[in-house]
Amino acid sequence: MADVKKVVLAYSGGLDTSIILKWLQVTYGAEVVTFTADLGQGEELGPARRKAEMLGIKQIYIEDLREEFVRDFVFPMFRMNALYEGVYLLGTSIARPLIAKRLVEIAHETGADAIAHGATGKGNDQVRFELTAYALDPNIKVIAPWREWEFKSRTDLIDFAEKNQIPVPRDKVGEAPFSVDANLLHSSSEGKVLEDPAKEPPPYVFMRTIAPEEAPDTPTYVTVGFEKGDAVSVDGVRLSPAELLTKLNELGRDNGIGRIDLVENRFVGMKSRGIYETPGGTILLAAHRAIESLTLDREAAHLKDSLMPRYAELVYYGFWFAPEREMLQALVDRSQEHVEGEVRLKLYKGNVIVVGRESPKSLYSDALVTFEDDRGAYDQKDAAGFIRLNALRLRTLSARKRRFS
Incomplete structure (x- = not known):
């Protein structure tokens, strides 16, 4: 990527992305544009702007994306009741495609050659960021410093920060308790x-x-x-x-x-x-x-539930902008009409x-489920034929088993 002259960085303002910002400037000699998304993380974003300015950044994007995040990403996912491995509500997974989408858009707006992110080479986020970027722009260049740089430890990162006058918060000196x-x-x-x-x-x-x-x-x-x-x-x-x-x-x-x-x-x-x-x-x-x-409807609900694990995997793996997720979304959205x-x-x-x-569009019927007089809404005698027909193949299998056992 020797021809990279301008990079859009997903920037939180924290120590790691500040180190990445400086490393991009030093390693690539590139102009860096920072992008900080307000997705409701509950942190003041002013310090991110001030730190970017301190590091010499001229183009700083700080955007409130909370409404877009919930409206266009969280809510569509919740129409599917998506749970990864039956438990995880995909909170980190669903945020990444929005951040990556804006990275690509800002790269186009500013004439940048590449985008960069702070995801490590062990995690899922690197995949999510980059699959989204390539889905939206097949020619985009992506820089992932954690897969490129020479740093081997937290101590190496802090040494680099101190040498380059990047403030190191006291609780970030040494090993952080958790991420x-x-x-x-x-x-x-x-x-x-x-x-x-x-x-x-x-x-x-x-x-x-x-x-x-x-x-x-x-x-x-x-x-x-x-x-x-x-x-x-x-x-x-x-x-x-x-x-x-x-x-x-x-x-x-x-x-x-x-x-x-x-x-x-x-x-x-x-x-x-x-x-x-x-x-x-x-x-x-x-x-x-x-x-x-x-x-x-029962069969619509059961079909939807059977497709949910696949949908959840697609979100978790980073395939939000893949055709198969969009196809499943169209099916899910159709199911939500009533x-x-x-x-x-x-x-x-x-x-x-x-x-x-x-619900005014409820399919629940008191007349059908009541234990009292249903006034002819359901003839219980009909159930006998229903059961006999559904038992036909089971009876046939049982008869063969008896003949050859």
Whole structure:
């Protein structure tokens, strides 16, 4: 990449990406453009701008992408009820395609030759960033410093920072206790004190939720309204996508909801242990499944559930902009046409309990399911023929088994 003259860097303002910024300047002699996305990570972004300016950056992009993140990435994923390996709500995975998309767009806007990211060579994020970039621009150049530079340890990084007048926070001198990624959907913590999956995580790891045992003794009730599969209101108040997820996060935080301790299979082949907190997402998933239980046809619901693991894998692996994910999304979105109504939930000490659901497009029929007089809505005698027909092949198999056993 000797011809790289200008690079757009995904920049958090932290120590690692500041080192990367300087390393790009030194190694490539390139002009660096920084891009910092506000995805609701809960951090002030002013310091990122000031640090970029201190390092001589002229073009600094700091963008509030919270609404786009929830509207165009989180909500479509939640229409599928996506869970990777049955547990993980994909909070980090779903943020990466948006960041990478803006990196490519900014590269086009500024005439940059390449984009750069701070993902390591062991993780999933390098794959997610780069698959997205190549899907959107097949000719884009991608620089991944962790796969290129000569640094072998945290000490090497800090030595480089000190030699280049990059401020090193006190808690970053030596080994960090664990690595954190956060956005409006979740926070994830990995590494160091969490690397032994046999040991319970220390309490200070959790930053988005109170401990369930410390949650109030009185339950909190909340009603979530849906239209076309997307949540649109909380307790009757219509909210924008980002506002709604923020509200659910607050309710989940205060009731100790959304903690998981997961050993997952990374795309690159290794297992890793992570601590995830997804308070609002956990509430949203329970509410969405509840409203679907009223409004989705049985076979449509079962088909959707059978496709969910494949969809979740595509998101986790970084194939958000791949045709197969888009095909599945079209199917899912079609299924959500009549998914509307309200779900009432009880939040209590880490639990999300569905206590009521209603919809003007409900397929639930009192007349069909009642144990009382159904006034002819269902003839129970019809079930005998239904069972005989479904048992025909089983009876045939059983007869052959008897003949030859």
